Amino acid sequence: MSAEQRLTWRRRLFAFVVASVGAAAAAAISFAMTVYDAANPKPVPLAAPGQPIDTGRWTITFRDARTGSIPPTGIKPSTPKKLLMVEFDLDNRSASTSNAFLRLFTLEPPVPNLPPPAFYLARDRSVAGGLQPDMPERMIAAWEWPQAVPVPQQLRLKVTSQIHKRRDNLYGAPGWFDRDPAAVVTLAVGSGP
Amino acid sequence: MTAATGMSERRRYWLSLAALAVVLPLAIVVNSWDSLSEWRRSEFRTPIAVERGTTQAYAGAQWQLTGLTRLPGATPETTLIVAEFDAAVDDPALLQAGPCAVVLTDDKGRRWLPVFLPGRTVRQGRPAAADKPRCYGLARAEKGKTITMAETFTVPEGATGLALSITIGGARPAYLVFR
Amino acid sequence: MSAVLKGLGGLALAAAVLYGMQRTTPGYGEITAPRPVAGKLGHRLEGRAFAIDIAKVQLARTVATKGAARDSNFTTSGVWVLVEGTAEARTESLTLLSAEWLGANGVRYAMSQRLSSLPGMLPGQRLEPGLPMPVLMAFEIPEGQVAGGTLLIARSAWAPLAEQARIEMAGAKPVDIRPCLVLARSQGRVPWTVSAE
Numbered sequence: 001m002s003a004e005q006r007l008t009w010r011r012r013l014f015a016f017v018v019a020s021v022g023a024a025a026a027a028a029i030s031f032a033m034t035v036y037d038a039a040n041p042k043p044v045p046l047a048a049p050g051q052p053i054d055t056g057r058w059t060i061t062f063r064d065a066r067t068g069s070i071p072p073t074g075i076k077p078s079t080p081k082k083l084l085m086v087e088f089d090l091d092n093r094s095a096s097t098s099n100a101f102l103r104l105f106t107l108e109p110p111v112p113n114l115p116p117p118a119f120y121l122a123r124d125r126s127v128a129g130g131l132q133p134d135m136p137e138r139m140i141a142a143w144e145w146p147q148a149v150p151v152p153q154q155l156r157l158k159v160t161s162q163i164h165k166r167r168d169n170l171y172g173a174p175g176w177f178d179r180d181p182a183a184v185v186t187l188a189v190g191s192g193p
Numbered sequence: 194m195t196a197a198t199g200m201s202e203r204r205r206y207w208l209s210l211a212a213l214a215v216v217l218p219l220a221i222v223v224n225s226w227d228s229l230s231e232w233r234r235s236e237f238r239t240p241i242a243v244e245r246g247t248t249q250a251y252a253g254a255q256w257q258l259t260g261l262t263r264l265p266g267a268t269p270e271t272t273l274i275v276a277e278f279d280a281a282v283d284d285p286a287l288l289q290a291g292p293c294a295v296v297l298t299d300d301k302g303r304r305w306l307p308v309f310l311p312g313r314t315v316r317q318g319r320p321a322a323a324d325k326p327r328c329y330g331l332a333r334a335e336k337g338k339t340i341t342m343a344e345t346f347t348v349p350e351g352a353t354g355l356a357l358s359i360t361i362g363g364a365r366p367a368y369l370v371f372r
Numbered sequence: 373m374s375a376v377l378k379g380l381g382g383l384a385l386a387a388a389v390l391y392g393m394q395r396t397t398p399g400y401g402e403i404t405a406p407r408p409v410a411g412k413l414g415h416r417l418e419g420r421a422f423a424i425d426i427a428k429v430q431l432a433r434t435v436a437t438k439g440a441a442r443d444s445n446f447t448t449s450g451v452w453v454l455v456e457g458t459a460e461a462r463t464e465s466l467t468l469l470s471a472e473w474l475g476a477n478g479v480r481y482a483m484s485q486r487l488s489s490l491p492g493m494l495p496g497q498r499l500e501p502g503l504p505m506p507v508l509m510a511f512e513i514p515e516g517q518v519a520g521g522t523l524l525i526a527r528s529a530w531a532p533l534a535e536q537a538r539i540e541m542a543g544a545k546p547v548d549i550r551p552c553l554v555l556a557r558s559q560g561r562v563p564w565t566v567s568a569e
Binding site: 133134167 | 472
């Protein structure tokens, strides 16, 4: 190789090394940040019953929890059942009618083989359909508790949150997407009829 | 020398620009050729007209219209049409190759889809038809058996030129038309 | 020097054009939005697939229903809107499953599912070509959304490029809110009656 060729090769090598150092530094910092976030998760805020929780799409205020054998419809079931009912106020903060409250809150230590709860509108005492925006309603969620498992004295509920994106990453369509849990609520379980 | 090269360069430039006007539509057509041919193939375009009383082979069975009854509807301007037809099965695989659809059409091009349940009027006016299955009865097709089916339609009293068309998805683009 | 300026000018122009294109690109929601057909209260709206004519809009604070098994009283924190009209399919049998009240602030209120089991409700009516049928819709809206509302009626809420009837509800005014409306079954051509208590 002549002297000029070696000079250009060295310049190119130098530029290559500088660029790769930058890229490696970026990758290393991003990795370190992810590891740090995973090791120190943000604590989920605790909320008390009666305190409104803003989850993005819904504003939920828990009222009380009780067990009973008669569902909120008032009609005695044909086979005896143990029901755990949670009463709460729900306000739809989105711009259209929605019935996406089915997975809004879950039992914090999940109970195995527990069927999903049924949601009732306290006003009609019947199964709830979609909730209209900006018109808060009192609702009751009823779990059919398995007979063998004892009902806990204190119920912990984890409330999920959602954000609205005007353009999502796949289609560019507007939608609501799950984010970190908004709060954890502890309710004392009373007993009812 | 430079003038000549300048000229040929300009000519090449404009020729390429003109070629773009041809190449772009060609690229679009080549890319969507598959979808276009699939769409054309999926349309039902060739009707097979069947005269009353004759049987016609279609999608692996011999089809025949056995009855077309008019019954009074709920109001004076509605009429219920009960169409009964049967299929003598030759090849069940062809019959079940796609969804079946039965539609009543008139001479103005309007289409009536069958009602979900026969209803009390059909049960009283034509009880035999009320028990027959709708065209999903083809799901139980076996070679050699004849499947009788019936469909009910609610049409205006003044609809004329009514024709029953039966389509089986796997046999497109052909479809049967009974008058 | 002028070559540098020309280069920078070209760069700035390209950046401006790209920025304009990014800001004005319609999202997937706008590209597949339903096609609106405008209409007015009391006039027949003719679309390609269906025709609808909204005759009457009534407002009430509570709705009482007289059913076969029991009587119910439906209260609401806002206002009930009962919309009566006639609908007809144009070329093929169809069912109109989606009806929404578009408030003045852009919020959409779908039909109330609390009254959905009554006779003559829009999503339960199969519309046939040549046979106009009476249809009923019930909405629950806050009182502030009564004025300046628009009714959006379509075959389906999610089908891309579906035909959507947009009917301006200029006749609905907050002064006309009655304390109670009674919704009862009827045996005639119209399967319901709406009467003030």
